[in-house]
Amino acid sequence: MPDQKIEDIQWFHQLTLKDGRVTPGQVDIARHEHLYLFDRLELKGKSLLDIGCWDGYFSFMAEQRGARRVLSLDDPDFRWGGLDGYNFLHRHFESQAEWRKGSIYDLPDERFDIVLCYGVLYHLADPLAAMINSFQAALDEVVFEGLIYDDPQPTLFLLAPRELDGDPTNFYTMSTGYVEKVAAMCGFELVDRQMRHYAATALRRSLRKPQPRTDRAAMRFRRVAEQTPAYEASCFSVAPKGLLKGRSR
Ligand SMILES: C[S@@+](CC[C@H](N)C(=O)[O-])C[C@H]1O[C@@H](n2cnc3c(N)ncnc32)[C@H](O)[C@@H]1O
Numbered sequence: 384m385p386d387q388k389i390e391d392i393q394w395f396h397q398l399t400l401k402d403g404r405v406t407p408g409q410v411d412i413a414r415h416e417h418l419y420l421f422d423r424l425e426l427k428g429k430s431l432l433d434i435g436c437w438d439g440y441f442s443f444m445a446e447q448r449g450a451r452r453v454l455s456l457d458d459p460d461f462r463w464g465g466l467d468g469y470n471f472l473h474r475h476f477e478s479q480a481e482w483r484k485g486s487i488y489d490l491p492d493e494r495f496d497i498v499l500c501y502g503v504l505y506h507l508a509d510p511l512a513a514m515i516n517s518f519q520a521a522l523d524e525v526v527f528e529g530l531i532y533d534d535p536q537p538t539l540f541l542l543a544p545r546e547l548d549g550d551p552t553n554f555y556t557m558s559t560g561y562v563e564k565v566a567a568m569c570g571f572e573l574v575d576r577q578m579r580h581y582a583a584t585a586l587r588r589s590l591r592k593p594q595p596r597t598d599r600a601a602m603r604f605r606r607v608a609e610q611t612p613a614y615e616a617s618c619f620s621v622a623p624k625g626l627l628k629g630r631s632r
Contacts, residue, residue: 435503438468453480518569530556531600532593540595570610
């Protein structure tokens with residue numbers, strides 16, 4: 384099949400192609416990998432699950448940096464843009480990564496050395512179930528990135544539909560304390576974190592109030608125990624029936 388032109392694709396990720404062209408996406412991750420702690424991951428020989436992969440920047444880079452198995456999970460129905468970008472890059476890089484349609488609420492039975500969950504949690508009405516699933520899918524490490532504010536109290540911050548960037552898929556932002564508490568219940572400890580909105584000096588940082596609507600962070604966890612939080616299964620949610628008829632955009 385002849386390649387689609389890159390200008391005909393709705394891109395989310397900017398990514399440099401083999402001939403030096405750059406896909407015209409919204410986010411330039413290559414220059415900001417440190418904000419995802421992605422540049423610090425040891426990928427050689429590892430298996431990796433990329434939850435909510437979109438155009439697949441992290442999947443393809445992980446493969447190119449030595450990951451032996453990459454599963455890219457997403458569902459284009461969750462967002463705009465379709466699958467053309469991912470498919471284009473998969474052909475372009477002659478990738479062996481596997482794309483699978485799926486949700487963080489129903490992950491494959493397989494477990495992976497590393498699980499990436501970048502930019503996904505704040506799109507979910509049930510971030511607790513999603514985080515527990517992510518931890519359970521990981522043999523060794525999980526890295527979350529998203530709207531996470533720096534506060535040791537384990538809190539969620541509820542957003543009204545379209546309150547943030549006019550986007551009706553934003554639900555909760557969460558505190559670093561929340562992410563750490565769920566991690567501890569799942570047998571994981573924090574090994575690294577990167578706050579995006581840190582002030583330059585220690586004094587300014589100590590005076591700065593967390594901004595739950597805008598602060599972003601990446602948090603990297605390592606498994607220290609095999610553990611499942613002992614909540615009752617019946618307490619976890621399903622979507623309200625009235626929302627199932629159609630998407631609002
Ligand atoms: C803001 S984008 C982040 C894309 C990419 N991970 C990144 O960081 O650049 C959110 C992604 O999460 C995906 N997503 C939304 N709900 C999801 C769900 N329930 N399960 C898995 N992925 C989901 C969307 O399809 C989209 O690709």
